Amino acid sequence: MDNKNAHFASVQSVIETIEPGYPVYCLRPAELRRCAKLFLDNFPGRVLYAVKCNPHLDVLKALYGAGIRHFDTASLVEVATVRENFPDADTYFMHPVKPRAAILGAHNVYGVAHWVIDHDSELDKMIQVTGPGNGQVVLVRIHTESFGAAYELSDKFGASNEQAVSLLKRVAKEGYQPGLAFHIGSQCRNPDAFRHALAKVADITEKADTPLQYLDVGGGFPAHYQEDHPPEFIKFVDAIKESLGKLNLRGDCVLMCEPGRALVASSTSLLTQVHLRKDNALYINDGIYHSLSETVSANIKYPVRPHRLGGSFSEHTQAYTLFGPTCDCEDVLPYTVELPSDIAEGDWIEFGQIGAYSNALCTKFNGFEMETFVTVDEPPLMG
Ligand SMILES: Cc1ncc(COP(=O)(O)O)c(C=O)c1O
Known part of the structure; x- marks a missing residue:
């Protein structure tokens, strides 16, 4: 059958x-709709779904049906899946290390215009493959401290404050719209992780003297498991909002998050x-x-x-x-x-x-x- x-x-x-x-x-589509609504109603910016977390087409369709129009993708296959199934949705290439062919395909075939880097060599690669900035968006991923997440993603990715200052300046100089991104770690149970990371953002932005046009606070919002009941989602949103109040962001700075786990x-x-x-x-x-x-x-x-x-x-x-x-x-x-x-x-x-x-x-x-x-x-x- x-x-x-x-x-x-x-x-x-x-x-x-x-x-x-x-x-x-x-799969419970009604629950997916509930989770999407929770994010869309409460997060004060764009909500990108991190496709890697569950790329099943029924999941993507249910989230799209619930109003998700932005997708965090980490490979050309994920980019293609989103663009071919949801032509009016935006995909963002958020992997800090991208094969040249994937950059080329994402840029030329699928019109991707948002990218993440955490190293000068990746920026060199982007410029060589797609040409100069021309208004595309490049976010510099920064390292964050450990707050007891199940996975510490900053063990693998993220520029130091000093590197981020220099990268951010260079991104703007090369003609890209500059931004900063971070990920507090997956299944992070402590809202202070966002407070700490956003304090880093304030420090880097001030030292770089480069106004941010994009700020991506990543994923990491926790789910509830057996014997694992983290604070409610809204506590994480409150921590983000409270910290944003202390940042001197441009009025038109685009705020984004890219949850996977907590959405699905x-x-x-x-x-x-x-x-x-x-x-x-x-x-x-x-x-x-x-x-x-x-x-x-x-x-x-x-x-x-x-x-x-x-x-x-x-x-x-x-x-x-x-x-x-x-x-x-x-x-x-x-x-x-x-x-x-x-x-x-x-x-x-x-x-x-x-x-x-x-x-x-x-x-x-x-x-x-x-x-x-x-x-x-x-x-x-x-x-
Ligand atoms: C760049 C990036 N964004 C978002 C996510 C989704 O994180 P989570 O499922 O913890 O929300 C991940 C997970 O690995 C990631 O690497």
Whole structure:
């Protein structure tokens, strides 16, 4: 049965209808609309969706339908996906390191005009490939301090204050509209990260004596997981607004954010099936090389819910080790999961809050490809 784009009232009805022996992503378009509205109504600037987080076309379409018209893209494929599916939407090439061919294609074929750099050599490359600035926008990505995010993106990217001052001046001199960008780290639970980064922005702008035409505060807004309940979204917006008040920005400076996780995490759950039980070990059909890699890379704990066809579970629960579908011994969740004591082969385990960095990170290891998406009407599975 081809379940692509199939629609169901609930996850239980997915089970009753198709009894899937393969993993199924259950997308809630209403939740995507709610999250998009939260950002669009409260963030005081442009909201770019970070496509890398979940590039599935149904997700992009739902976000577009909810009013998202700007997309943060990191490769030519992402640029093409957005431009070809949503010709009236804008794409921004926000990867600080770009292959020459990707710059050329994005510029010449898809009309991309917003770029990020964090080094002089990348600016040289841009000028060599696309010619001088001519009003295009170049944002200088700056390094930010660690505030306990699950991923510290500044370990990889970001100019120091001193480098940023010199780069910003050069960007303006080369005929680009100058801007600054940063990313406080993904799944950052502390709004002070924005206060600190925006204080850096103030310092760099003043030293460079170059008024900003663009300011991109990045992503990093956290999602809610099991045992991980960060401050509400609005606290992060308040921190940004409060810090902006202290910046001497031009009236026409364009403010942007580029969230991934907080826009899409809650929208999707993943239905997996138990293929074997051995005492306290369950062998399921998804794992760390597929949708569940963030259990290892970021110690993310997803809320879980067991499902059974035509029967109920014992009220008693116990801790289980969950093994993934590959033959690899590393394919195991790094923590135990509490589930009914009588769960058995053929039952299903649903993982909630799994819309971010799940299908996007799947490998094809051992021949498993997790590609079935359905939509469901029910509310998200929360912790
Ligand atoms: C440049 C850039 N922008 C935005 C994002 C999205 O971040 P998040 O999903 O934490 O909101 C990322 C994530 O890696 C990124 O690298």
